[in-house]
Amino acid sequence: MTMNQDVVFSVKNLSMSYLADRGRVRAVNNVSFDLHKGETLAVIGESGCGKSSLNLSLIRQIPRTAEIESGTMDYITREGQHIDVLKLSPARLRKFLWSEVAMVFQGAQNALNPVIRIADMVYDTGKAHGINKAESKKRALRLFEQVRLDPMRVFNAYPHELSGGMRQRVLLALSLILRPQVVIMDEPTTGVDILTQRSILEVLKELRMQLNFSIIFISHDLAVAAEIADTIATMYAGEFVEMGPVRQVFYNPRHAYTLSLLNAAPRLSVGEEELHSIKGSPPDLIDPPSGCKFHERCNFATDICQHTVPPIERDGAHQVACHHSDLVRKERAEVLNK
Amino acid sequence: MTEQQSLIELRHVYRSFEKGRVEFPVLQDINLAIRPKEVLCLVGESGCGKTTTGKIIAGLLKPSSGELLYEGENIEKFRGKRRAQVRRATQLVHQDPFSSLNPSHTIGQILGYPLKRHRMVKDRVELRRRIWELLTLVDLTPPGDIVNKYPHQLSGGQRQRVSIARALTVDPNLIVADEAVSMVDVSIRIGILKMLHNLRDVFDLSIVLITHDLALAKYFAWEGRIAVMYLGRIVEIGRTPDVIGNPAHPYTQALLSAVPEADPSITRSKEPMKLRSDEIPSLTAIPSGCAFHPRCPFHQPGFCDVASPRLGVTKQHQQNVACLPLNSGGELVQHDS
Structure with missing residues (x-):
C-alpha cells in the first residue's frame, strides 16, 4: 500500500x-x-x-x-x-x-x-x-x-x-x-x-x-x-518499547518483550512448534520496576536492566528501548532459520 | 476404528433445547470415542454445539437420545458407589475464571469442599496436605501464599490454574477444558497448556479442549486429534497433522484459509476461500442434506442438498469427513452459480 x-x-x-x-x-x-x-x-x-x-x-x-x-x-x-x-x-x-x-x-x-x-x-x-x-x-x-x-x-x-x-x-x-x-x-x-x-x-x-x-x-x-x-508498536507497562515497520518488528525484533510475544503465538503454517509463555505477570504500575520495566520477566536481563532505563535507539523508522537488542535480534534470526 | 477400549464414547447422540414451542436441535448424531490419555480438540464457530458436546462428555447434560458409554458400558446403568465414581471421572474446567470461582470463598475452601464432599481425604491434616499438593501441581507456588487468598486477589491465569486444580481434586480420568485459555492473556496461555500436558502425563488423563482458535488447537493437540463441528455435527475428525495439513471438508478448508497468521508475509499471501454465503443458518432452519451446502463453493445441486453426509473415509485423506462428493470417491469441483 x-x-x-x-x-x-x-x-x-x-x-x-x-x-x-x-x-x-x-x-x-x-x-x-x-x-x-x-x-x-x-x-x-x-x-x-x-x-x-x-x-x-x-x-x-x-x-x-x-x-x-x-x-x-x-x-x-x-x-x-x-x-x-x-x-x-x-x-x-x-x-x-x-x-x-x-x-x-x-x-x-x-x-x-x-x-x-x-x-x-x-x-x-x-x-x-x-x-x-x-x-x-x-x-x-x-x-x-x-x-x-x-x-x-x-x-x-x-x-x-x-x-x-x-x-x-x-x-x-x-x-x-x-x-x-x-x-x-x-x-x-x-x-x-x-x-x-x-x-x-x-x-x-x-x-x-x-x-x-x-x-x-x-x-x-x-x-x-x-x-x-503498516507499523507495529509493542506496549509494555504504559510505554512503547518498540515501534517499527511491520516486517521489521516481526522478522527482526529488537526488544526482548516483542520477541517473547512472538515466541508465545502459535502459527498454523508451522508443524510442531516450540512455544514459550512469558514468566510472571505484568507489573503493578503504582510501584513499577526500576530500570527496564520488563527486566523481572525477561530472559536476557542483566544488572544494567535493573538499574538503568534503556535509552531509545533509532534505526530508520525502527526504534527500540532495550539494553540487549542485539541478542534479541540474534535469537529471532536463529528461530526463523530453523 | 480402534483396538483400544475407549474411555468415553458418544453413540448417535442427539440433543435439543426447547425455547417456548420452538425446538433447537443443537447436536445431531454425534459419534465420538475418546481413548485414555488422548488429547482431542473440538473446534468450530459459536453455536456449533461444541460446548454442549463438552457438557455431555462431562456428564453435566443428558443426551436427548443416544448413548453415553463409559469404558464400554452405558452410563445410565451404573448405580450406587460405581455411579458416583464414574461421575467423578469426568470433570469440566469452565471458560471464565472470573465467574467460575466463588468470590466469597478462599482458594483453600474452594479446593477443600470437593475433597471433603467426596471423602477424598481422611482428616484435616490430609486435607491440608492434599490442597498443598494440588496447588503445587498447577504451579501456584508457594501454596502458603495462595491458600488463604480470595479469587479477586489472583490474576486471570492464576484463577484458571485454581479451576484446573479443583477439577483434579476428585482424581478424574478426563478433563473437558471449555475455552480454558481464551480469556487469559496470549503471553501466558502457552504456560497453562503446557501444564495441562504435564498433568496428562502424570495422571494419565484424557483431555478434551474446546476452542475456537485453530492455531491453538493445532499446537495443543499436535499428537492428538481435532474434530471440526458445524451446526451440531462433526464434519471432520482425524489426527491433527492430517486435518490441519490436508483439510478435507470445505468448511475446514474455509476456516483454515480465513485465519490470520502471526507472520506478515504468510498471512498476506493467504487466499481466503470465497463462500457462497456469509450467513450461518439458524438452528431452527437447518438446510436439508449437507447443512453446509448453501455456503459451500463445491456444492453439487441435486446431490449435496438431498442426501445427508455421514462421517466416512475418502480417497485423498487419512481423516474421516462428512462430505458427499468426497465420500463417494469424487473430488471437490467449484461450480459457478
Missing part, C-alpha cells in the same frame, strides 16, 4: 495517569508517534499494558479520576491547519471527534444503543455535526454498501436484529460517516468467529483503500496485526 509522508496525527511525550487510593498509576508513559496519511498503526500488548488508556487519552475521553499529565497531540486537517487537541474547548472537542478522529469501541454488541434504530443513530450523528437528514442517509447507505451490508435493511433495523459481525460492520461504517482522517479501533475483531473476522478484515482493507484514512488499531492479537498493520 502507498504511504506518503504527510503526518496527520503527531503525538509527543504523552503521559496519562489514574489517581487511585493507593497512589498514582501511570498507565501511559511518554508515548510518542507520528501517524501518516493512510497508515495503519497497530498497538499490541497484554491486558493492563495501557492500550485502552492510550486510546481514551487520544480522544480525551478519560475517566474523571485520570489526568493527562504531559505531552502534545498535534492533528493536521486536510487543509493543512494544525489543531492542538489537548487545548480544544469541550465544545470544539465535540465537533472535532468523529469528524476528524473517530473511534470504534470494543464489543460491538454494547456500542450500539439497543432502543433506537440504526437510522436514528445516523441522523443523530449528522445533526450533531450539522449535516442534514438527506445527506446523512445518503452517506450511510453508501457506506453500508461498502461494508457489504444490505443498506436499506440495516438502515431500518434495530441492533438486536443484526448478527455480531453485521453490528461490527455497522460500527465501522458509522465511524466513517463524517469522513474522519483517523479512526481508532479497540480490539475490533476480538470475540468474533473466524469467518466473521475474515469478512471484517476484508471490508476494512477495502474501505482503507477507497477512502485512505489512517487507523490506530489496538489489539492483543499478533496475527491480525501482522495482516493489516
Whole structure:
C-alpha cells in the first residue's frame, strides 16, 4: 500500500495517569508517534499494558479520576491547519471527534444503543455535526454498501436484529460517516468467529483503500496485526518499547518483550512448534520496576536492566528501548532459520 | 476404528433445547470415542454445539437420545458407589475464571469442599496436605501464599490454574477444558497448556479442549486429534497433522484459509476461500442434506442438498469427513452459480 509522508496525527511525550487510593498509576508513559496519511498503526500488548488508556487519552475521553499529565497531540486537517487537541474547548472537542478522529469501541454488541434504530443513530450523528437528514442517509447507505451490508435493511433495523459481525460492520461504517482522517479501533475483531473476522478484515482493507484514512488499531492479537498493520508498536507497562515497520518488528525484533510475544503465538503454517509463555505477570504500575520495566520477566536481563532505563535507539523508522537488542535480534534470526 | 477400549464414547447422540414451542436441535448424531490419555480438540464457530458436546462428555447434560458409554458400558446403568465414581471421572474446567470461582470463598475452601464432599481425604491434616499438593501441581507456588487468598486477589491465569486444580481434586480420568485459555492473556496461555500436558502425563488423563482458535488447537493437540463441528455435527475428525495439513471438508478448508497468521508475509499471501454465503443458518432452519451446502463453493445441486453426509473415509485423506462428493470417491469441483 502507498504511504506518503504527510503526518496527520503527531503525538509527543504523552503521559496519562489514574489517581487511585493507593497512589498514582501511570498507565501511559511518554508515548510518542507520528501517524501518516493512510497508515495503519497497530498497538499490541497484554491486558493492563495501557492500550485502552492510550486510546481514551487520544480522544480525551478519560475517566474523571485520570489526568493527562504531559505531552502534545498535534492533528493536521486536510487543509493543512494544525489543531492542538489537548487545548480544544469541550465544545470544539465535540465537533472535532468523529469528524476528524473517530473511534470504534470494543464489543460491538454494547456500542450500539439497543432502543433506537440504526437510522436514528445516523441522523443523530449528522445533526450533531450539522449535516442534514438527506445527506446523512445518503452517506450511510453508501457506506453500508461498502461494508457489504444490505443498506436499506440495516438502515431500518434495530441492533438486536443484526448478527455480531453485521453490528461490527455497522460500527465501522458509522465511524466513517463524517469522513474522519483517523479512526481508532479497540480490539475490533476480538470475540468474533473466524469467518466473521475474515469478512471484517476484508471490508476494512477495502474501505482503507477507497477512502485512505489512517487507523490506530489496538489489539492483543499478533496475527491480525501482522495482516493489516503498516507499523507495529509493542506496549509494555504504559510505554512503547518498540515501534517499527511491520516486517521489521516481526522478522527482526529488537526488544526482548516483542520477541517473547512472538515466541508465545502459535502459527498454523508451522508443524510442531516450540512455544514459550512469558514468566510472571505484568507489573503493578503504582510501584513499577526500576530500570527496564520488563527486566523481572525477561530472559536476557542483566544488572544494567535493573538499574538503568534503556535509552531509545533509532534505526530508520525502527526504534527500540532495550539494553540487549542485539541478542534479541540474534535469537529471532536463529528461530526463523530453523 | 480402534483396538483400544475407549474411555468415553458418544453413540448417535442427539440433543435439543426447547425455547417456548420452538425446538433447537443443537447436536445431531454425534459419534465420538475418546481413548485414555488422548488429547482431542473440538473446534468450530459459536453455536456449533461444541460446548454442549463438552457438557455431555462431562456428564453435566443428558443426551436427548443416544448413548453415553463409559469404558464400554452405558452410563445410565451404573448405580450406587460405581455411579458416583464414574461421575467423578469426568470433570469440566469452565471458560471464565472470573465467574467460575466463588468470590466469597478462599482458594483453600474452594479446593477443600470437593475433597471433603467426596471423602477424598481422611482428616484435616490430609486435607491440608492434599490442597498443598494440588496447588503445587498447577504451579501456584508457594501454596502458603495462595491458600488463604480470595479469587479477586489472583490474576486471570492464576484463577484458571485454581479451576484446573479443583477439577483434579476428585482424581478424574478426563478433563473437558471449555475455552480454558481464551480469556487469559496470549503471553501466558502457552504456560497453562503446557501444564495441562504435564498433568496428562502424570495422571494419565484424557483431555478434551474446546476452542475456537485453530492455531491453538493445532499446537495443543499436535499428537492428538481435532474434530471440526458445524451446526451440531462433526464434519471432520482425524489426527491433527492430517486435518490441519490436508483439510478435507470445505468448511475446514474455509476456516483454515480465513485465519490470520502471526507472520506478515504468510498471512498476506493467504487466499481466503470465497463462500457462497456469509450467513450461518439458524438452528431452527437447518438446510436439508449437507447443512453446509448453501455456503459451500463445491456444492453439487441435486446431490449435496438431498442426501445427508455421514462421517466416512475418502480417497485423498487419512481423516474421516462428512462430505458427499468426497465420500463417494469424487473430488471437490467449484461450480459457478
